[in-house]
Every structure is written in C-alpha cells, then in structure tokens.
Amino acid sequence: MRAHALIFLGAPGAGKGTQAREVATHFGIPQISTGDILRDAVKRETKLGLAAKAKMEAGELVPDEVVCGIVEERVSEPDCRKGFILDGFPRTIAQAKFVDQMLAAKGRGKPLVLDIDVGEDLLLKRLMGRQTCSVCGEIYNTYFNPPKVEGICDKDGGKLLHRADDNEATIRQRLEAYHQQTQPLIEYYRGQGALLAVDGNKEPHEIAKGLLDYLSRA
C-alpha cells in the first residue's frame, strides 16, 4: 500500500470503525478515530471533553479547530510515521483542506479515500443495535452480529456498552449533519482522483476482504 494516509468516509453506522480496525491490524498502522478520542475525553472530563460534550450529545459536529487540533497532535506521534488511518475525520470541507495542508507540510502525497456507502434502513439498524466492548473496542450488533453471551465481549469478557448517541433522535441529527456537512467531501475527493467507492451493504467480513485485497495492490 503506497498511500501514507487512508481516510474512511461514510455516514454514521456505515462501518467505518469496523473496517478501519481490520485495515489497521492488517497493515500495522494506527487507526485514529476522532469520535473515540472525543468520547474518551468526555469520560475523563478533560477540558476537551467538557468543550465537546454538548455537541456530541446533540448529534452535531464539534468545531473544526477542536478536531483539527486533536488530529494534528495525534499524527505527530512516532507510530504514525509509517502511515495512519483517519476514521471519522475529515467531516467538513475545512477539515479536508486541513488534511491536505498537513500532508503537504509532511512532504506526503494525497490521501487515499474509501467511501463506504450504505442504504439508510441498514444504517439505522446498525446504529440502534451497535454495542462496543468497553475493554478492547470490538464492535457487535444485536441484530446482525450478537456476542455469544448477551452484553459480554467474546474476546475478553469485557462489558458491552451501547453508545449514548445511538438513540433515535440523536441518530437523526447525526445523519442530517452527515448529509449537510460531510457528503460534499465525496465530490471534493473525487476531484482529487483518489476516491474508492465501497459497497457497505455487504457482510462486514466480505467488505474487509475486498478492501484488504484492494489495498494490498494499491
């Protein structure tokens, strides 16, 4: 894989986190999820967490300066030297321009962008049924991929949590934010000629296989 930076685009529930995790493990590069970093900050009640909490609970985007600052700091860590995956970032045109500048400043080429496309009915089920292991971050779904024992991670016995913003009202707002602010990025990256459209309606393991095959040759 030649691209230094991979970007996972897609609506909430499209499977960005699940697929980014597979790719990160396979290629041994870090997965940088702005959502995970923000949730951790909220849990620890840091200054960042306190600033982001209300927006996240409302299903709205956190201001660009805040998330760009998080990403800038994270990608300067040594484990990102070989490359990295941005999962859930950028989500606005301003954030995408920030990534372009950041990569140029590091002497890197354009990012490779994977746009995971999923029908709206499936998105809702993925979000309503999503559960995440509080220890290892493994993602389950009560409809499609339940754990062997309810509420417990198959891998490490960790407690499974349902995200506070995976409720119907907040999901609607998050999808609205996606359509208004993030979807225009598809055209932005298509213009740069490095966009791969991924059919996210298939089974997660099938999507992962296709992606890994593609990236191994890219």
Ligand code: AMP
């Ligand atoms: P996610 O886990 O990616 O669904 O993100 C959860 C929430 O964190 C979003 O609904 C936003 O409030 C916030 N967030 C995550 N990434 C970004 C981003 N790149 N820009 C703005 N807000 C973000």
